[in-house]
Amino acid sequence: MSAPTLSDAPTSREPRSERTYPAYSRPLWRRALLTREFAVVALLGVVYLYSFNEVPAFDGPLTLYYLFLDIAPILLIAMPMTMVIITGEIDLSVASVVGLSSVLTGVLHQDAGLSIPVAALVAVLVGGLCGAFNGFLVAYVGLPSLAVTIGTLALYRGIAVGLLGTTAVTGFPDRWTDLAKQRIVEGSSWPMILVPFLLLLLFTTWLLHFSTFGRGVYEIGLNDEAAHFTGVNVELTKFWLFVFAGAVAGFAGVYYTLRYGSARGDNATGLELQVIAAVLLGGVSIFGGRGALHGVVAGAVLIGVISSAMRLENQTVNLINIVIGVLLVLSVTSTSFLAWASGLAAGRRRARSTDRSRTSSG
Amino acid sequence: GDGDAAPGSDGGDGDVTVTMLPKNLGNPYFDTSTSGAEKAGDELGVTVEEVGPDAASPEAQVPFINTAAQQGVEALVVSANDPTAICDALDEARSAGTSVVTFDSDTDPECRDIYVNQADAGGIAQVQVDLIAEQIGDKGEVAVLSAAANATNQNAWIELMEAEIEENHPDIELVDVVYGDDDDQKSFDQTAALLQQYPDLAGIISPTTVGISAAARYLSTSNAKGRVSLTGLGTPNQMREYVEDGTVEAFALWNPADLGYLATFTAAALANGDIEGEEGDTFEAGRLGEYTVGADGVVLLGDPFVFDGENIGDFDF
Amino acid sequence: MADATLVLQDVTKSFGAVAALRSGSLTVRPGSIHALVGENGAGKSTLVKIVSGVHRRDGGRFAFQGRDADFSSTAESKAAGIAVIYQEPTLFPDLSVTENIFMGRQPLGRGRRIDRARMHSEATALFDRLGVALDPRRPARGLSIADQQIIEIAKAISLDAALLVMDEPTAALSGVEVERLFAVARSLRDEGRALVFISHRFDEVFDLCDTVTVMRDGEYVSTHAIAETDVESIVGEMVGREVGELFPKTPAPLGDVVLDVEGLSSAGVFRDVSFQVRAGEIVGLAGLVGAGRSEIARAVFGVDGYDSGAVRLGGTPVARSNPRAAIRAGMAFVPEDRRKQGLVTEGSVARNVAGVIRRGLTRAGLLTSAAENRAAAPWAARLQVKTSALDMDATTMSGGNQQKVVIAKWLATQPRLLIIDEPTRGIDVGTKAEVHRLLSDLAGQGMAIVMISSELPEVLGMADRVLVVCEGRITAELDRAEATPEKVMHAATRTGPTPGSTPTATEEVPV
Amino acid sequence: MSTALVNDPATPTRGARGTQLLGALLRSRELAVLVVLLLIVLGTTLKSNGFLFSSDGFRNLLVTPSLLLLLAVGQTLVIVTRNVDLSVGSVLGLTAYLTGRLFADNPGIPVIAVFAAGLAMGALLGLVNGVLVAFGRVPALVITLGTLYIYRGIFLTWAGSDRINASDMDPGFLALGTRSILGIPVLTLIALGVLAAVGYYLHTARGGRELYAIGSDPDAATLYGLRVTRRVLVAFVLSGALAGLAGVVYAARYGTVSSGAGSGIELQAVGAAVIGGVAIFGGSGTVWGAAIGAFLLVTINRALPIVGISDFWQRAVVGALILAAIVLDRVLANRQERRLREQQGSSAAEAAPPGPDGPPVPAGPTDPTTHHDEEARA
Ligand SMILES: Nc1ncnc2c1ncn2[C@@H]1O[C@H](COP(=O)(O)OP(=O)(O)OP(=O)(O)O)[C@@H](O)[C@H]1O
Ligand SMILES: Nc1ncnc2c1ncn2[C@@H]1O[C@H](COP(=O)(O)OP(=O)(O)OP(=O)(O)O)[C@@H](O)[C@H]1O
Numbered sequence A: 001m002s003a004p005t006l007s008d009a010p011t012s013r014e015p016r017s018e019r020t021y022p023a024y025s026r027p028l029w030r031r032a033l034l035t036r037e038f039a040v041v042a043l044l045g046v047v048y049l050y051s052f053n054e055v056p057a058f059d060g061p062l063t064l065y066y067l068f069l070d071i072a073p074i075l076l077i078a079m080p081m082t083m084v085i086i087t088g089e090i091d092l093s094v095a096s097v098v099g100l101s102s103v104l105t106g107v108l109h110q111d112a113g114l115s116i117p118v119a120a121l122v123a124v125l126v127g128g129l130c131g132a133f134n135g136f137l138v139a140y141v142g143l144p145s146l147a148v149t150i151g152t153l154a155l156y157r158g159i160a161v162g163l164l165g166t167t168a169v170t171g172f173p174d175r176w177t178d179l180a181k182q183r184i185v186e187g188s189s190w191p192m193i194l195v196p197f198l199l200l201l202l203f204t205t206w207l208l209h210f211s212t213f214g215r216g217v218y219e220i221g222l223n224d225e226a227a228h229f230t231g232v233n234v235e236l237t238k239f240w241l242f243v244f245a246g247a248v249a250g251f252a253g254v255y256y257t258l259r260y261g262s263a264r265g266d267n268a269t270g271l272e273l274q275v276i277a278a279v280l281l282g283g284v285s286i287f288g289g290r291g292a293l294h295g296v297v298a299g300a301v302l303i304g305v306i307s308s309a310m311r312l313e314n315q316t317v318n319l320i321n322i323v324i325g326v327l328l329v330l331s332v333t334s335t336s337f338l339a340w341a342s343g344l345a346a347g348r349r350r351a352r353s354t355d356r357s358r359t360s361s362g
Numbered sequence B: 001g002d003g004d005a006a007p008g009s010d011g012g013d014g015d016v017t018v019t020m021l022p023k024n025l026g027n028p029y030f031d032t033s034t035s036g037a038e039k040a041g042d043e044l045g046v047t048v049e050e051v052g053p054d055a056a057s058p059e060a061q062v063p064f065i066n067t068a069a070q071q072g073v074e075a076l077v078v079s080a081n082d083p084t085a086i087c088d089a090l091d092e093a094r095s096a097g098t099s100v101v102t103f104d105s106d107t108d109p110e111c112r113d114i115y116v117n118q119a120d121a122g123g124i125a126q127v128q129v130d131l132i133a134e135q136i137g138d139k140g141e142v143a144v145l146s147a148a149a150n151a152t153n154q155n156a157w158i159e160l161m162e163a164e165i166e167e168n169h170p171d172i173e174l175v176d177v178v179y180g181d182d183d184d185q186k187s188f189d190q191t192a193a194l195l196q197q198y199p200d201l202a203g204i205i206s207p208t209t210v211g212i213s214a215a216a217r218y219l220s221t222s223n224a225k226g227r228v229s230l231t232g233l234g235t236p237n238q239m240r241e242y243v244e245d246g247t248v249e250a251f252a253l254w255n256p257a258d259l260g261y262l263a264t265f266t267a268a269a270l271a272n273g274d275i276e277g278e279e280g281d282t283f284e285a286g287r288l289g290e291y292t293v294g295a296d297g298v299v300l301l302g303d304p305f306v307f308d309g310e311n312i313g314d315f316d317f
Numbered sequence C: 001m002a003d004a005t006l007v008l009q010d011v012t013k014s015f016g017a018v019a020a021l022r023s024g025s026l027t028v029r030p031g032s033i034h035a036l037v038g039e040n041g042a043g044k045s046t047l048v049k050i051v052s053g054v055h056r057r058d059g060g061r062f063a064f065q066g067r068d069a070d071f072s073s074t075a076e077s078k079a080a081g082i083a084v085i086y087q088e089p090t091l092f093p094d095l096s097v098t099e100n101i102f103m104g105r106q107p108l109g110r111g112r113r114i115d116r117a118r119m120h121s122e123a124t125a126l127f128d129r130l131g132v133a134l135d136p137r138r139p140a141r142g143l144s145i146a147d148q149q150i151i152e153i154a155k156a157i158s159l160d161a162a163l164l165v166m167d168e169p170t171a172a173l174s175g176v177e178v179e180r181l182f183a184v185a186r187s188l189r190d191e192g193r194a195l196v197f198i199s200h201r202f203d204e205v206f207d208l209c210d211t212v213t214v215m216r217d218g219e220y221v222s223t224h225a226i227a228e229t230d231v232e233s234i235v236g237e238m239v240g241r242e243v244g245e246l247f248p249k250t251p252a253p254l255g256d257v258v259l260d261v262e263g264l265s266s267a268g269v270f271r272d273v274s275f276q277v278r279a280g281e282i283v284g285l286a287g288l289v290g291a292g293r294s295e296i297a298r299a300v301f302g303v304d305g306y307d308s309g310a311v312r313l314g315g316t317p318v319a320r321s322n323p324r325a326a327i328r329a330g331m332a333f334v335p336e337d338r339r340k341q342g343l344v345t346e347g348s349v350a351r352n353v354a355g356v357i358r359r360g361l362t363r364a365g366l367l368t369s370a371a372e373n374r375a376a377a378p379w380a381a382r383l384q385v386k387t388s389a390l391d392m393d394a395t396t397m398s399g400g401n402q403q404k405v406v407i408a409k410w411l412a413t414q415p416r417l418l419i420i421d422e423p424t425r426g427i428d429v430g431t432k433a434e435v436h437r438l439l440s441d442l443a444g445q446g447m448a449i450v451m452i453s454s455e456l457p458e459v460l461g462m463a464d465r466v467l468v469v470c471e472g473r474i475t476a477e478l479d480r481a482e483a484t485p486e487k488v489m490h491a492a493t494r495t496g497p498t499p500g501s502t503p504t505a506t507e508e509v510p511v
Numbered sequence D: 001m002s003t004a005l006v007n008d009p010a011t012p013t014r015g016a017r018g019t020q021l022l023g024a025l026l027r028s029r030e031l032a033v034l035v036v037l038l039l040i041v042l043g044t045t046l047k048s049n050g051f052l053f054s055s056d057g058f059r060n061l062l063v064t065p066s067l068l069l070l071l072a073v074g075q076t077l078v079i080v081t082r083n084v085d086l087s088v089g090s091v092l093g094l095t096a097y098l099t100g101r102l103f104a105d106n107p108g109i110p111v112i113a114v115f116a117a118g119l120a121m122g123a124l125l126g127l128v129n130g131v132l133v134a135f136g137r138v139p140a141l142v143i144t145l146g147t148l149y150i151y152r153g154i155f156l157t158w159a160g161s162d163r164i165n166a167s168d169m170d171p172g173f174l175a176l177g178t179r180s181i182l183g184i185p186v187l188t189l190i191a192l193g194v195l196a197a198v199g200y201y202l203h204t205a206r207g208g209r210e211l212y213a214i215g216s217d218p219d220a221a222t223l224y225g226l227r228v229t230r231r232v233l234v235a236f237v238l239s240g241a242l243a244g245l246a247g248v249v250y251a252a253r254y255g256t257v258s259s260g261a262g263s264g265i266e267l268q269a270v271g272a273a274v275i276g277g278v279a280i281f282g283g284s285g286t287v288w289g290a291a292i293g294a295f296l297l298v299t300i301n302r303a304l305p306i307v308g309i310s311d312f313w314q315r316a317v318v319g320a321l322i323l324a325a326i327v328l329d330r331v332l333a334n335r336q337e338r339r340l341r342e343q344q345g346s347s348a349a350e351a352a353p354p355g356p357d358g359p360p361v362p363a364g365p366t367d368p369t370t371h372h373d374e375e376a377r378a
């Protein structure tokens, strides 16, 4: 139904030479390789190879296992966060939702006597609810998400800490804490948490890159008014993305609780900054409208590899934080630096070819 | 890239490495204990590496325990931020062949080989209650400024202090327990809040080094100085000024350097197979002499020491 | 003759692969109003931005007041004595109208304090000179486009500059405001200043200017004294090819009622709006700027809500406040501001064109770029969009080309009703005629069209029926035959009884 | 959010009564927060009159917020330009440690020199932020998130496990933390002095107004010819310098500097500004509002335990407060928009009365007939 036939061509009264357009202005390899995402993937490869060969014990069997266990919450939350940031919004409250979900899992299991799956389900639902509250204020009341989620960052964390004080709930059944740390295949380096993550990745990839919803997400980030004019439901899209972020954060909270076997109000404090660092490192524009998931995954894993390798080198956390900070700053400034450099190069090329282009255009 | 001489990867040619994992870095108390550990390391000829998170939370400690397991270090000496949360990680390290010694703050007994206890909880509670009772004339309102609410050791002491007060000091009322999270600013502000909330407060017990110094600093400049007594556990360097200006009469502590020293000897003894961690095992701990592993795999450093205006000048840590 | 104030000679400028200026030349003398005309994308705005230091030229000569110039920022050009009204408004919405005018050069009192009282009185004086009543203390946020443009003008003339460049300043202004602007421009000319005036409206060019320079495809074409040329030859030079008839409206047989709007009201915006549009019919909405025509269109399409009334398409009610329902029912809406509302300018041509129809492109749950490209290509071709590839961003295109992308996007939905708001605003004659021919063709094929335009000739030339909107009400309904400029004008300003206006409406007018 | 009218309360003229009314309404944005603050102080004092009437209580009421006040003022400068500075907490930690080190390593160093060093260090770190933001063309949120990690990492690496104790510092300096002049603590006086200076600058200096213009629409500011880069740089340098000053104040007030100094305070600073009515997307808001916001945040924290709410719930209350503030802003902004629309309607009617000799003509051609002819010929 979409491709018009020649007969209903709007200007067919006066037949003209039909123009055809190439689909792309640049060859495939340039489109694939000259991107921010690819740069991160390449950097990840380099850092991994270097660590594998040079860092003692990095080649051991435990490295990847612990690495994925550590970054799983970041990877999980980075999925919805990527979409939220592409719409031009931000969610700073995710780590507080992780904390709240963790506390709820603990309290519901211990005090209310619910079984772990039921408690976890409630925690995820409450996470979604937290996201819905953010989404409502941002999408329907129209408040800036930065301010809203700074507020809910304090609010949700406050509720978590208020519910449990600074005591911790421990003593979860081994069956469940072991599940959080189990390997997919006994003896492999791949922890079980990668299964839900891969499912989530698959779902998010489809949603963002291969669905009309995802096209709307990008359009909202680039120009939400125009998106509204073409029938994208801007409010609803944003609302659901915040719900998505909240629910995934809730799930991450359950994982967090089971992995460390303790539900505490201050669990995952500061995690939001790591998630955002991973997303931005992966090439997503904080202005919205640009970014892709493979870059984000590479960004999160890169942070994990660097931390792991530096810990194995007995470096302090401080140095690890410096490296991640520098990387973040370099990665975001590199874009404008590259643009500036390629502008210079293009200028030189143009200067050489001015005469040619002039004759050819005439 | 130049860490090729690091342990674990290139196997055991008698090179023993002990990893010290305090609750957090940047804490002078643990700085002192690590210096004791290093001294022990020198005497024993083992390498002591200190690693740790910047905030005192269990989940921040876990990656460092994991890393120790990856490196295959011979022994891990850890002060636990949570009795159970780090258990699984410690189990994995132990199954990778690493001996685990806890010090300062214990985990559940089954997660470690030996706990080096700075002083038994009863003794610590006792000395602090005795000190405050003496300073306030054995009657009045008393509050506790603790570290985090789920710090194992703190809670055990506070419980014992409550029991002790109830039993032997009927005129003393413990009105509140507040938490400064081992954060200067928070402890400072909590002290201010306590004084406001309980105008008749006679004394504060702060069984944590961060808390007592923050509280002392607040008291020393407020008009409650001299009216409200303060005691607890502190290091001489942090408290010297306040003892000298009269804000604080006396406080207690063990020597954290000795604690680190003993923990390292214990770890080395375990790593070398000299002891198994069973009750009754004995080992030599350098200048501290011989120790015996007690029930539940606990090694006790000794009784806490009381610092006051008379003796504080003799210490520097 | 005095020395030229501004000399540009063979100036070149490229943006990436786009050569915006190949050889721009312009010589402006003091005491003269110099028109700069050319098709969309001819490079007029780029030339202006080089003069004002927004862009730096790649090559060529640029002299201001006899000295070579090369401004690297607008601050430098301003300091040198150049005032510019840009095509796009550059206001600070949070600041007061006065502060917008005097930002960066506020009058200072003692201790380098800003003297607010003096600043406000100076602003009031400026508005008096322009003959408008604007509260100098209100924030710029929420001003109509016309008022925003007036502030831009006030800003520029307050600069007391030797050269004043105006890039399409009249695009959003009404007749009175245009006249007042022209009066001010003439007085500035008589003071011996040099002015550059860019417009697509030839009557204005011939009314105001004394010299005209024509540009085409980034190149200088010619300069004439106004007295020695006429519209026809200028258009010929601009386009470089034959332009067909400007209003090629052919009568089409009318079909059934497609759009039926009944009693639509929205508090404070419009009231009791009812009209019908038949298949094959072009209905023009005329009126003064700010009369509320766009708001009516937006409410009908559902991007805005309304309080009461009903919209039916082909007899079926259309849900309110729901653009997607409107699209599903067969409506298409080309909004008035293409950069902000019509396009995702940073998106590719393909994504823009396939933007509304992408739901239908999903195969097995997957929407791929390949499918979008395939769907977009024929529509881009049909409208002769000038682009090198389908993945080029719309940012790189001129206004006329962008408008073609927007129209292509909506035609791709194959709608029954097309609402088109200011179809040719800021578009050159060549493209204008193309758009008009397109609308006529579409009507001929049985599409119902609602066309909103502030250019009266366009409305009169293209519409089968003209609805006149005044202060949110329809005050007249005129057939093509009876629609004269006078009648429309009367209904739009309600200076007298007009056929079709309801008596109650006239009573309630607070004039 | 609060508008230009707040920033621009000029002498009223006739015909501007609507504006005046509106101005009064909007000025209440700051007033509203102030009223909440006073109510809290009042309520808590009724509960425990030591909260205000003991000399310690009064001093704490004034001195505790001064640290956050400094940060909130700096944050306002940056937010007004549509940026944000998340690195202030790390800058505070770093300068607090620097302060301690200076005293520890140079006994007898003049206090004024330490203040200068703190300011300079803060300004330098702010400059780094500013340069990266202005020249890297990257949003400040990302850059300062990066420098938050970097500065704290540098601080901790430099400090190691070294802690600054009160005994390391000059007693005269520490006395600043507790001394009062005319019953007002010195630290509060410092903060209020900074507040007054910055507030005056933002309101009455060209540079200050340009900060608002830049935040209101950065692209327009560039087209207009404002020196955007330089102004943004200055805003970041000032924010850094004030964070540096806050670091020195921190050392004076708390007497010890440990690794946790200032961590997490950046969000409180942003929160204080937002509560005080500073629009997160730039262009509007005042430092007075931000200052009141800082007072409110800190005072609530101190009041909660006294009125019997466990301090565990403090953060929840702070969060609710921030949300309430931005919702209130939205309500006020909506109301303002309505008024402006009414106002515009009436002024439009005034502006274009159909005169007898020059009736307004429809937009477009001044003489439709001739135009039509010309076009037809073309
Ligand atoms: N910043 C830019 N980046 C890329 N291309 C640009 C940029 N600015 C202008 N162009 C291109 O340069 C050409 C000339 O544009 P310009 O805006 O000068 O045209 P114009 O004559 O003012 O047209 P209009 O009448 O539509 O305003 C166009 O093809 C446009 O797409
Ligand atoms: N951003 C805005 N904020 C407040 N009021 C507005 C705004 N834009 C327009 N209005 C008001 O809404 C009414 C209709 O404005 P609008 O300019 O859209 O009408 P129009 O007939 O479509 O004119 P045109 O399309 O020719 O500009 C006017 O009263 C105008 O003052």
Ligand SMILES: [Mg+2]
Pocket: C044, C045, C046, C087, C167
């Ligand atoms: Mg232009």
Ligand SMILES: [Mg+2]
Pocket: C293, C294, C295, C336, C421
């Ligand atoms: Mg309109």
